[in-house]
Amino acid sequence: MANLWLDLKGPILADTVYINGVLVAKDVTITLPAVTHVTADYKAMGTYTAPMTxxxxxxxxxxxxxxxDKGLRSMVQLESKTLEVRWAQDVKYADGSTKTEGCKAFMRCVPKLIPxxxxxxxxxxxxxxTLAVSRYQVFVAGEEFCLIDQLNTIMRIGGVDYVKDLRSVL
Known part of the structure; x- marks a missing residue:
């Protein structure tokens, strides 16, 4: 019989932001990057639209x-920086127990504006x-969720390298 239970990911409990290893913010609202694939149209019984590798x-x-404050000033300095975001979330397990799970996101970025x-x-x-992001990596409970690096042609999601073949022919 199949397992009918998924761990329930609960609320975010707290977060911190570091720039180049220095704490610059706590308990802030963060919107991590969406990864939007460029699509192409193919002729197939009309038009089929699919992501381009x-x-x-x-x-x-x-x-x-x-x-x-100085944390905000660090965020808007017009230079490439490594931003690390850490957050804790509640997780409810099938046996009813709850555990705090740690997550991290790393971004190489530059500010797009001074607010x-x-x-x-x-x-x-x-x-x-607002930050322009060229490298984005997420870990959930110590396991890599994804790594997207535009400048080095890396797109790894769930351990699968989706652009390995592209890199091999360049």
Whole structure:
């Protein structure tokens, strides 16, 4: 009989952001990059649209940080940086137990803008930094989820290297 239970991934408990190993933010809202494949049309009983191997749209991430501080300044400095995002999430198992699971994302990125700073007496300053991402790697509970590296032609998802053949002929 098939296992009918999947571990239930619960809420995000906390997160931290590091730039080149230095803590720059805690408990922020982070939008990690979407990986959008470039598609091509093929003639097959009309038109069939499918992803092109090894071709993706530009990746972008966003971090909404509370406060105007050195951490925000580090994020907007116009230079390539390695950003590490760590977060903890609750996981509920079939036996009813709960465990905290650690996740990490690594991004090589540069800021796309310096945000317009929000200054409103009595309210926190929320500032969104948008980042252009050229390398993106995610680990969930110590296991690699994906690695996308546009500059080095790497696209590995679940351990499968989808552009190995492309690299071998270049």
């Amino acid at each position: 090894g071709q993706i749209e530009g990746m972008e991430a966003a971090i909404t940080k509370i406060g105007i 317009g700073l929000s200054v409103d007496p009595g309210n926190p300053s929320e500032n969104e930094v």
